[in-house]
Amino acid sequence: MAAAGAVAADLEVVRGKRAALFFATVVVVLGLPLWWKTTETYRAPLPYSQISGLNSLKLRLMVPVTVVFTQESVPLDDQEKLPFTVVHEREIPLKYKLKIKCRFQKAYRRALDHEEAALSLGSIQEAETMLAEPSEQAEGSLTVYVISERSSLLPQDMMSYIGPKRMAVVRGIMHREAFNIIGRRVIQVAQAMSLTEDVLAAALADHLPEDKWSSDKRRPLKSSLGYEITFSLLNPDPKSHDVYWDIEGAVRRYVQPFLSALSAAGNFSVDSQILYYAVLGVNPRFDSASSSYYLAAHSLPHVINPVESRLGSSAASLYPVLNFLLYVPELAHSPLYIQDKDGAPVATNAFHSPRWGGIMVYNVDPKTYNGSQLPVRVEVDMVRVMEVFLAQLRLLFGIAQPQLPPKCLFFGPKSEGIMTWELDRLLWARSVENLATATTTLTSLAQLLGKISNIVIKDDVASEVYRAVAAVQKAAEELSSGHLASAFAASQEAVTSSERAFFDPSLLHLLYFPDDQKFAIYIPLFLPMAVPILLSLFKIFLETRKSWKKPEKTD
């Protein structure tokens, strides 16, 4: 009876143990994966290794230079060797993780018949127009013509000429080392026309460590898909001045040609407005010697803020806005001059603010006040104004003065205000800047996502990241093969995609669920469920260990 009872009790105990083990198994096999799966954040896979690879990206900027030799430019036996190709490669030292190499690939060849004919003309302008017509050159490429040492195409004291198109002329030499000497001259000219350290340093100014030149280098606008240009006429005193400006004509005549030449670098939209009762934030000082008012250089930074609230944000687009302000000072404060740091009046009576725009003070001719009652009608001389604004526009786009090699003939831009090779140089700089921006964005996105595991990564974010990485790689490839236009397009795509991924709002959805709050919700459920299971598992473990030890003792 007792034995039967004990057997029954044993059976019960074994059944209890099995039930406890079953519970534990169900919890481990079913419960845990279910909990894990339902609370998991969706994270699409990202190309982390490729992104970290971008950091050590080596950019090789290839500038294809065609060097054309006319007859008598080099010794005859040297001419026999043509055509051939020479590569001149040089690393650009920048304190930046991107390694940039500049590579001039010079393809030497003989001149064709029409080129010979053009270069034997009397003046360089005629030669240029004849040469430009038949062949349109690809963006970023250069053609250098080597003419005879005694050619009268250039003035005798000039060694080289840089044209407004992608063309230059260099004097040849009759020498045994002719190719070497000419090669050096060609490189000099080509560097002036395409890539220099300055240009790249300015493009990467945001990514480089601070140095003393940085404020000057940070003047250009950041690269963007488009720009909005606003011309504003500020008339703080409409009671005395009735100001007219022919902005329609000025934009059509001066700004549109410049912008259409620049259209490869982005979309532009232009508008103008007139603001009344808009005053500068600084009270000008009176100078009794010249009986005029002046704004000192140190007070110029304070001028802009109060005006800016009136300018109005651009509602219609997200592109950066460039403001050009023409300020007609009120009667009580005119004439008004801007002083530089030394106290001398600035010739243009204008100043500009980096990445913001420019302001020009336009004084009304004092003769207009004679004999006419207020308000006097003021016609703005748009040529004077647009000269200043276009010069500022060039600076704000980072089109710096070219650094010419010595003894070089150079006429400056034609009426559109920009030379073709300057545009190329801008595109080189912008491509490099875009690549640097996209790389930085992707790297910090990858870092952020790696660090915070709560962030959801949706498929479309991931696809944007993939697209950006591919575009960066494509742009680097195109740069190294010398296709500037497609490289620029790819770099823009890289920036757009990487920023779209970085600023995607879905990244923020689950960010604000800290761990302590999650556990405050979990504990009331998990603690009462886990404690019995763990306790019974512990008990079973103790019993089994005891039953294992017993046989050992009997042995």
Added chain:
Amino acid sequence: MAAAVRISLLVLLLLGPGGWGQAEPPRDSLREELVITPLPSGDVAATFQFRTRWESGGGQPWGQGVSHYRLFPKALGQLISKYSLRELHLSLTQGFWRTRYWGTPFLQAPSGAELWAWFQDTVTDVDESWKELSNVLSGIFCASLNFIDSTNTVTPTASFKPLGLANGTDHSFLRYAVLPREVVCTENLTPWKKLLPCSSKAGLSVLLKADRLFHTSYHSQAVHIRPVCRNAHCTSVSWELRQTLSVVFDAFVTGQGKKDWSLFRMFSRTLTEPCPLASESRVYVDITSYGQDNETLEVYPPPLTTYQDVILGSRKTYAVYDLLDAAVVSNSRSLNVQLKWKRPPENGYIHYQPAQDRMQPHLLEMLIQLPANSVTKVSIQFERALLKWTEYTPDPNHGFYVSPSVLSALVPSVVAAKPADWEESPLFNSLFPVSDSSSYFVRLYTEPLLVSLPTPDFSMPYNVVCLTCTVVAVCYGSFYNLLTRTFQIEEPRKGGLARRLANLIRRARGVPLL
């Protein structure tokens, strides 16, 4: 702003063709107007209207991407071209126009924000444009218009026809939304003022001082954009922007119970100079008195002209002040229109001090002469608001008390009491000093009000979670125990502290042991 850098070198040679296009650019025009209407209730309504016309010709005559603005604000002009708008009407209103007391308004608007727009028929995705438009407008006017979405947007089919020039009225290009909860404040007024060509520096807009305008019973500001005919034959189209602002000043509160008003008292500013850009700038004052007796009121300075017309179904007379007329302003260097009632209004005294949250309560004192055998009802409206959660009393469901109102009255005696010596009369009779023996003083109190406010349950979500989890855990625990425990019948044991204690006591009492 970053440091400015000068240009000292100019390298540009501009080789443009000389000579100016002599064609005069199309001239935009601005008209401004203020109408002041004394309302039947004694309040004063002021309605500003600023009309800017943009003679751009409806389309974009300067081609894509280039546009020029003179008087018309650039921000709104860009909206028109970007979203292909045909009409845009936006109003932001605080308060409600009480037609019963104030009469018919010139232009009423619902409380909160109202936005409706007609798109041009070139727009392909109207809903998308509408969404973007409301977002941009919310940025321009600092209002929460970005809360406009499909849940509060409708497309009316019968009302809200285009107010301007329209050749087709396909209502699928119309969108209408109202946000009644929107609160209008200074931050909405500032961008609205910025759209005015003279900003708030000259002309009628000088009067737009925010702290006075929002100290009113009704404030409504609006922007209406529509295409209108440029001339009588309607050969070309120009855009019209009407900015309107109506306010109703509570004359009793600001004027200590008098109905007199002046520009300075209402706006705390006077008009000093006209806006030089405006082609018309006028102030109209409604001097139609409500009886026919014109002698009851006096306007200063006396108007040079008056204007009579049938407005909203009744004949009205307006005193007109033209700011562009030099005589109006130059007399006194500033114009402060005043209106005085010659006969003082009856029912002398009302004092009202509005409450400030957590600072001071409402106070309303009225001196009324009650007619015999009549019922006088004084009602005051109030709003119930949620308190901060720390401000609830320990028993918030009990409700909150509103203190009783007080009625102090001098009641004429039915029986003329003989003048008694104040010192000798009983104390209960001499509590209040009586000056006149024909009446006696009474002070009555009403019941306090118990108002029950909604009380939130702050910890509810966590309680629910905890409760559910506990229920689940209890069920699970007993189930688990049932399944895993072994149950045995336990043999009764010999010893035990309790039994021994019991036996000790039993032994002492001589009872058989257990």
